[in-house]
Amino acid sequence: MTMTWRHLPAPAREIAVATVDAVRAAQDRDVEAYDVAAGRLAAAERSGLVLGAVVRSLLEFGHPDGLAGDDIRQVLERCVRGAAGWRADVDPHVVLVLLAGALGLYDPDADEAPPGPDAYARHAPLLVADLLAATGAPLEPHLAAAFAEIRRTELHD
Secondary structure (H helix, E strand, O other): OOOHHHHHHHHHHHHHHHHHHHHHHHHOOOOHHHHHHHHHHHOOOOOHHHHHHHHHHHHHHHOOOOHHHHHHHHHHHHHHHHHHHHOOOOOOHHHHHHHHHHHOOOHHOOOOOOOOHHHHHHOOOOOHHHHHHOOOHHHHHHHHHHHHHHHHHHHHO
């Protein structure tokens, strides 16, 4: 990890470190390390909020002129196909929910079977790793931007 997260409170630091570990494991296709890091994310309260903000940041970075339905479909297909080679448990519905949620288009009350925090934690790093590969962007600035956005939102609420 090239960035230090010492300025964050302990729970946020754990989310940051687990996110970096999970994304790195996804990039390396390291099943064991991925399961450990994703388990840490699943146990960390509010990790879904952070991961959603990272996904949103990467989507905006990769599509500065906005996203169309075909763009979302392409991201979904690319992520699921890429992960399916080493993660037999990848669920396209969860990845779609992650994308829709990051864009503010998902209503869990309208979903008959909304994914739980564990599903988010096990799929979001796959999506982040895919978006990083597609954009060539490093993770750390997008993770830092996610924490800054969450902090800004909390200060204004």
